[in-house]
């Protein structure tokens with residue numbers, strides 16, 4: 344019995360269906376109110392004629408299903424299965440930023456604050472996501488300073504007999520040695536929650552009241568703490584975008600797509616002011632726009648941390664009321680989807696749309712570059728696409744005033760803050776190999792903890808490559824290497840050598856991949872020569 348025949352026997356019940364490929368891999372997960380009807384529609388000639396469906400069906404070797412009690416349950420299961428199996432024909436949700444959250448471990452009587460990349464479904468509260476480790480750290484810094492929340496681990500807390508330095512420098516109220524009561528500490532924590540949820544105006548009001556109460560009770564220490572916290576929050580409020588968009592917490596969500604690339608841009612409005620913006624890059628599979636929006640909302644809110652009261656959108660997602668219900672259940676308060684045509688909400692939506700358009704334009708531009716990096720990675724036998732390239736070159740005059748230069752390129756562009764110059768210490772005779780060995784050892788020995796390049800390029804042929812391999816091996820690093828040598832004749836293209844291969848790598852002359860490596864090498868050459876000249880001039884003229 345072929346697949347089409349088999350689907351005629353599917354139950355007429357709600358559930359989730361899974362399209363599987365030759366090796367049983369899951370290609371697509373969908374949900375249905377009526378499994379037989381929905382799955383059968385894929386195989387009817389009058390069914391879905393989107394081109395992606397054609398490819399999906401061509402690759403499908405079997406279809407499985409899971410019956411659920413309700414459509415709502417099917418929707419939740421679908422979302423879980425997509426997250427788990429990442430089927431290639433479903434949308435692939437990729438955030439353009441790495442996720443960092445501030446965690447407050449509520450399971451402890453005196454909860455501490457920390458930064459994490461992995462929110463878990465335990466009793467903790469999570470705030471964020473934050474764009475960078477620096478932004479999250481700054482928030483923790485402010486919180487410990489103005490709200491006196493502990494940042495030690497639970498184990499440190501349990502083992503203290505005296506307060507630590509953080510208390511001495513005014514960064515912790517020292518609950519470990521009972522310098523603050525549990526109730527008072529809980530009050531500080533609720534301020535932190537208001538602060539991190541963007542409810543700054545409300546918090547200022549609360550702190551002002553508490554400051555005057557503390558003054559009345561002659562608790563000047565507490566009054567001063569409140570005053571400092573008010574100052575810090577007011578500064579933050581001033582720096583914040585002051586355009587008002589109502590007074591509640593909303594997300595304005597706009598989508599823009601081209602081909603299979605789709606960007607969803609979210610403007611986060613908290614207490615009426617824009618507090619952040621995030622872009623998500625999706626690889627759209629067989630779903631149409633309303634289905635993509637539905638899956639996006641479920642992924643963002645059912646598994647995310649903060650749920651606003653409203654999602655402002657240009658058009659309704661599929662299963663709108665079901666999504667509203669599921670998200671409301673998860674949030675514990677009413678969540679609704681609104682589609683404004685004018686007014687403040689519409690304006691903020693247009694802003695999100697503008698962002699989505701810009702970001703998509705940017706992504707499409709980058710796509711061409713990404714293809715070059717991917718091709719180059721394959722040519723150089725790397726397992727992951729190249730993003731960061733460093734290149735080393737040596738310059739000297741007969742071994743004197745020798746310098747080694749390392750340049751760094753990120754996404755094909757010079758990353759000048761990571762350029763380095765090394766004055767050669769060990770040699771005054773012309774031995775480029777030994778100089779390169781010294782430079783590589785110094786550069787990477789001192790930076791073992793830092794982010795390494797995806798590949799280190801050396802200027803030269805097999806000899807230079809062997810020297811670099813020795814240095815890297817002695818450092819115990821697994822740093823990928825390649826060497827770039829000038830063609831033997833003027834009209835011959837440059838040659839690329841990699842470890843474990845006698846012949847040069849087959850890269851076409853004038854290909855974008857080769858031109859990129861030449862650009863990096865030429866920049867290393869230029870940088871080395873100018874550093875060498877400076878050193879030489881300094882010596883000649885005693886500058």
Ligand code: SF4
Nearest residue numbers: 493495507515517519
């Ligand atoms: S003072 Fe106590 S509670 Fe505060 S950070 Fe130090 S050890 Fe932790």
